[in-house]
Amino acid sequence: MDDLSRHTLAPASLATPLDAAREVLNEAATCLGAAATALGPDFLATAEALGAPESRTVVLGVGKSGHIATKFVASLVSTGHRAAFIHPQEALHGDLGQARDATLAVLLTHSGATDELRILTPYLKDFGARIATITAFRDCLLAEHSDWVIETKVKAEAGLHRLAPTSSSTTTLSLCDALMTASLTIRGFTPEQFRCLHPGGLLGRGLMTVRDVMLEASTLPWLKPGSSIWEVLDVVTTGARGFAVVCEADPATAPPVGSVGVISDGDIRRALADRSGFDALTADSIMTASPMAIATDALMFDALRLMEENRFTFLVCEDGGRLRGAVHMHEILARDLGVPVRRDRLP
Structure with a gap:
């Protein structure tokens, strides 16, 4: 006492x-x-x-x-x-x-x-x-x-x-x-040690990295640069991903991220709106070359922020300058980070 x-x-x-x-x-x-x-x-x-x-x-x-x-x-x-x-x-x-x-x-x-x-x-x-x-x-x-x-x-x-x-x-x-x-x-x-001790709740989810939720390179929808527009339509619209990567080699081989392009369903809509020579289009003619990439060890919060600021729904993921996968906004939002999403800034 x-x-x-x-x-x-x-x-x-x-x-x-x-x-x-x-x-x-x-x-x-x-x-x-x-x-x-x-x-x-x-x-x-x-x-x-x-x-x-x-x-x-x-x-x-x-x-x-x-x-x-x-x-x-x-x-x-x-x-x-x-x-x-x-x-x-x-x-x-x-x-x-x-x-x-x-x-x-x-x-x-x-x-x-x-x-x-x-x-x-x-x-x-x-x-x-x-x-x-x-x-x-x-x-x-x-x-x-x-x-x-x-x-x-x-x-x-x-x-x-x-x-x-x-x-x-x-x-x-x-x-x-x-x-x-x-x-x-x-x-x-380190934050990583903290995350390992908090597997549930906003604290743990808030410290999850891109690597925790990204699609591995071996699972990415993939096209070669010369693929026809009909191949592009088939790959991008299959599997509900809404995008594909464009590269000469299988993404599983981790090509340099600078040699990779991406095609989104928005790129296809823009090509359709133009209507001229649609049948002759190829993947490399409508792709975005050298797309924005994020490091695999970046926080999910940072990936979400980049997507909102640039009106993207996905980002390619790199480690050591090599393609390691891609992260889609849906994968991040499914984790419920407890932060408001600026719907007006989404594509």
């Missing part, structure tokens, strides 16, 4: 509910700025321990600190850390076994004097875990038994009577997010 003697109390003096709300937000912003300025060696050492390849982290807290601890662990796990939340009360009755292999224990406590954490700290150290405590008071009891102390710098809460956790909980949560982010920087965490 927190020691109330260390809280700064104040009488209620806020004129309106909006005044109270603004005070909470303004004081939180001030506290976050102070915490950012105070970051130093202990914070960095904790981040390095958290980001180490062999790191196994347990996070403990009681009350509101416990809720923040569970969110911290959820964020850590979602970014590939090995982490677990242990409720201090349950730890006192057997759950401490979860910490036997821990390399780092992060203790969240505003007062720095939470009884349960004081009892558990010697056992955590016996297991070989380094101890990092996030608290408002560097001279607290738990600091004496910690390897590192990260100060929130919050000595008083905001709002009515200054009793309910406001500034302290906001700052503690933000410091946990800051630790996670710093550790990811140390690990060199």
Whole structure:
């Protein structure tokens, strides 16, 4: 339990509910700025321990600190850390076994004097875990038994009577997010790693690449440059793709993308509208030479943006200057990226 003697109390003096709300937000912003300025060696050492390849982290807290601890662990796990939340009360009755292999224990406590954490700290150290405590008071009891102390710098809460956790909980949560982010920087965490840990939902889909949805080169509708207009009609209108690539060699051989042309159903409509010499037309006479290409490792968002900006429904995909496939807008929209499509900018 927190020691109330260390809280700064104040009488209620806020004129309106909006005044109270603004005070909470303004004081939180001030506290976050102070915490950012105070970051130093202990914070960095904790981040390095958290980001180490062999790191196994347990996070403990009681009350509101416990809720923040569970969110911290959820964020850590979602970014590939090995982490677990242990409720201090349950730890006192057997759950401490979860910490036997821990390399780092992060203790969240505003007062720095939470009884349960004081009892558990010697056992955590016996297991070989380094101890990092996030608290408002560097001279607290738990600091004496910690390897590192990260100060929130919050000595008083905001709002009515200054009793309910406001500034302290906001700052503690933000410091946990800051630790996670710093550790990811140390690990060199990539969007691809994040995507692998989020196979569902908008986060995962938003990080999908063109390679994930493109039609492989070996499956592309294909014409040779001298193919007749009737062959063009047959290939482009078969299979509901609405386009074909034009090249001398089978696309499966990955020809240079600069030697490839494309024909869309729109190209055929324009040729029909002209009507002159239609029977004599060939694929290379109506194709778009050297079409816009996108790298296979580009994000689907980028492919969709290029299509909208240029009024295309598909793009050829390249890797190392070679044709690797094509991506159609339908393949991207089927993934429901959660972004509005500018229908007025589509072909």
